[in-house]
Amino acid sequence: MYNCAKCPGYCCSYPIIPLTKRDVERLAKHFGLGFREARAKFTKVDGDEKYAMRRKADVHFGRICRFFDTEARRCTIYKARPTICREYPGGRCGYYDFLASERNSQEDPDHIASTWNK
Ligand code: SF4
Ligand code: SF4
Numbered sequence: 646m647y648n649c650a651k652c653p654g655y656c657c658s659y660p661i662i663p664l665t666k667r668d669v670e671r672l673a674k675h676f677g678l679g680f681r682e683a684r685a686k687f688t689k690v691d692g693d694e695k696y697a698m699r700r701k702a703d704v705h706f707g708r709i710c711r712f713f714d715t716e717a718r719r720c721t722i723y724k725a726r727p728t729i730c731r732e733y734p735g736g737r738c739g740y741y742d743f744l745a746s747e748r749n750s751q752e753d754p755d756h757i758a759s760t761w762n763k
Pocket of ligand 1: 653
């Protein structure tokens, strides 16, 4: 129903990507860091979220997850990605439906990403 490999990573640009304590522990282990160091390096408090993912600049979406490769348009920590990223989007992805529909109607397989690159 969707293909993340053909998408510029819209869901990775959501303003708040909430992590659990277990997610931070997984990241700490992945990078060989202590929990506190990983928490400070990769997350920040944002409203009610104790462990919101830190983000960085992105030419397409403005801001995006700090672990997103903005050139290759993919996750750089796939095996250590947070729970929410493993579960999202479930059955269908609305953004991918939109993207696929637009690319089909424009007869342009790179529509949107190619436009943003100009
Ligand atoms: S889940 Fe949807 S928005 Fe996220 S990368 Fe995959 S297709 Fe794109
Ligand atoms: S951890 Fe990976 S999949 Fe999750 S938001 Fe960041 S780049 Fe996207």
